[in-house]
Amino acid sequence: MTIKLHAGIVDVTLHYTLTPTAESTRVTRVVTLGVPWSLKLLQPLLVRAFRVESGSTLLGLKAYAEKLPWPITEGGGLAPRRCVLPSSPSDGSGA
Numbered sequence: 001m002t003i004k005l006h007a008g009i010v011d012v013t014l015h016y017t018l019t020p021t022a023e024s025t026r027v028t029r030v031v032t033l034g035v036p037w038s039l040k041l042l043q044p045l046l047v048r049a050f051r052v053e054s055g056s057t058l059l060g061l062k063a064y065a066e067k068l069p070w071p072i073t074e075g076g077g078l079a080p081r082r083c084v085l086p087s088s089p090s091d092g093s094g095a
Helices: 037-067
Strands: 002-005 008-020 024-034 069-072 078-080 082-084
Touching (some): 008 037, 024 037
Parallel strands (some): 024 082
Antiparallel strands (some): 008 024
C-alpha cells in the first residue's frame, strides 16, 4: 500500500500473523513504513499515527473475532474463541 503526500510517497507494508493456542488465537500486526528523505522530519508523527491506528484496528478485529462461533466442536456445535493481542502493537519502523 502507498500513501501519497505532497512531499513524497510513503510505502506501507502490513503483515498479520495468526497463531493458534489451546484456548485462543494470538494476532500480531507488523507495519513497515518506507519514508522518503523528503518526509524524514515527519517520520515520528507517521509512526505514532500508525501505532494508534494499529491499536484500534487490532481491538476492532478482536471484538469482531470474539463474536464469531469458532471452532466447530464435537456434535457440530460452535464454541466461541477468544483473541489475545500483544501488549503493544509493533511496527517495523524501529521506533
